[in-house]
Amino acid sequence: MTEIKKIARNVLGNPLESCCVAPMTGFYRNGFCQTGPQDTGSHTVCAQVTAEFLSFSQKIGNDLSTPRAEYGFPGLKPGDKWCVCVARWEEAFMAGVAPPVVLEATHERALDVVELAELRAHALV
Numbered sequence: 001m002t003e004i005k006k007i008a009r010n011v012l013g014n015p016l017e018s019c020c021v022a023p024m025t026g027f028y029r030n031g032f033c034q035t036g037p038q039d040t041g042s043h044t045v046c047a048q049v050t051a052e053f054l055s056f057s058q059k060i061g062n063d064l065s066t067p068r069a070e071y072g073f074p075g076l077k078p079g080d081k082w083c084v085c086v087a088r089w090e091e092a093f094m095a096g097v098a099p100p101v102v103l104e105a106t107h108e109r110a111l112d113v114v115e116l117a118e119l120r121a122h123a124l125v
Contacts, residue, residue, distance in 0.1 A: 008034050009108045011116055019046035019105040020081035023074045033083035033107045041085040042113070046105035048124055051078045053092055053099040062088065081105075086113040093118055100124040 008016040021031040025046075027039040033046045047053070054065050054076060064082070067075035076082055081102065090113055092098040103123050110119065 008032065010104050011106045011108055011111055011119055012103055013108070014104065016107055017102075017104040019083050019102060023076070023080060023082070025081065025083045027083065029072075033105055035107055035109050042087065042109060043083040044086050044107035044110040045084050045089040045114075045119075046081060046102040047084045047089060047099040048081050048102070049076050049078060049084075050097070050099045052097040054078065056092055056095060056097045057088060060091070086110045090114050090118075093122070098122050 010016045016032055016034065018031040019025050019033050024031060026032045026034060027036075027041075027043040028034055033044050035042055035044050049064065057064050064076045067073060086109070089098060089101070093114070099122070101119050101122050101124060103119060106119060
């Protein structure tokens with residue numbers, strides 16, 4: 001019997017679109033905010049990072065600005081798109097520094113943590 005591969009969906013119910021390939025993002029480093037059992041952080045929100053978000057993230061222990069060559073991580077700068085952990089995005093939302101999101105590239109599993117209305121209010125246009 002042939003296994004049917006499930007198509008990943010975004011928060012709008014459509015096929016998940018790519019978040020970014022420069023820098024290459026996603027838990028699986030394929031440009032998509034896909035998730036699976038290994039992704040315990042649920043990197044499902046496609047965000048366009050801001051200076052405020054990067055500073056907030058660094059202050060709470062996740063430095064996304066500093067390049068880490070040993071992990072092939074170039075470091076992010078404001079304006080880069082990146083698949084961020086949904087819990088981190090929610091923390092930033094509560095602190096008033098949530099970055100804009102690309103709804104079409106945000107995985108539907110983000111809705112396990114955040115409301116669609118919250119994401120829509122921060123949608124990148």
